[in-house]
Amino acid sequence: MSMRQEAFLTHVQERGEYRTSHEADRATRVVLALLGAHLAGAVRAELAARLPETYALILLNPLQAAEPLSPERFVRATAAWIDGATEKTALWDIGAVLSTAAAAAGDALTREVLLQLPPGYDLLFGHPQAT
Template identity: 75%
Template structure:
């Protein structure tokens, strides 16, 4: 089931404790653009299918990544793209967006997503995996 844009942003806003939807939208756009560069094929398409149209397009037309980013570098890259962000605020942004994205994916799709990402992303999605 696809989340409506407003419902998606409301969740991100609540989780990120943003003062308005514009802040949630900015975080979502940056994080999804970076995430899209790390996912390929059917997994990316399936995840996009569960997101509001505007965010699905961002995921499907991502920033280009030259190499997979570790979770720490993913957070640093997010901080670099969000004006005024620090690594601490970027970690908060990433967590707010990715936990909302995880809600839009079923367990099987989340497992496939995590297989495409370097170790440690399970925590960013708020879905810790057993070792």
């Protein structure tokens, strides 16, 4: 595992309060695979360039989405891909992964990413919020 990957995962693990890095890695893979299907062109390539290689490849070879998912459906899709997840835990997973990706991307690129996504995704890029 590269240093960058380890550092990225540590952030996800802390933000998501995961017990193990394996749980953090699983969430990261699912969320980035779903996100990648929503991004195109230079924005996707640039975001991938800011991620550790393992995760960059997942973003660039995403699960194909037939159509852009609304934030609510993105949460449901994430829950469906993670064993034992609920919409509530999926929301937490998404916040942990996307807030870490946004930190890696920086504000300007994160704004460009959000422009390619349906309305409401800005909330998913925030830190996980305990409800």
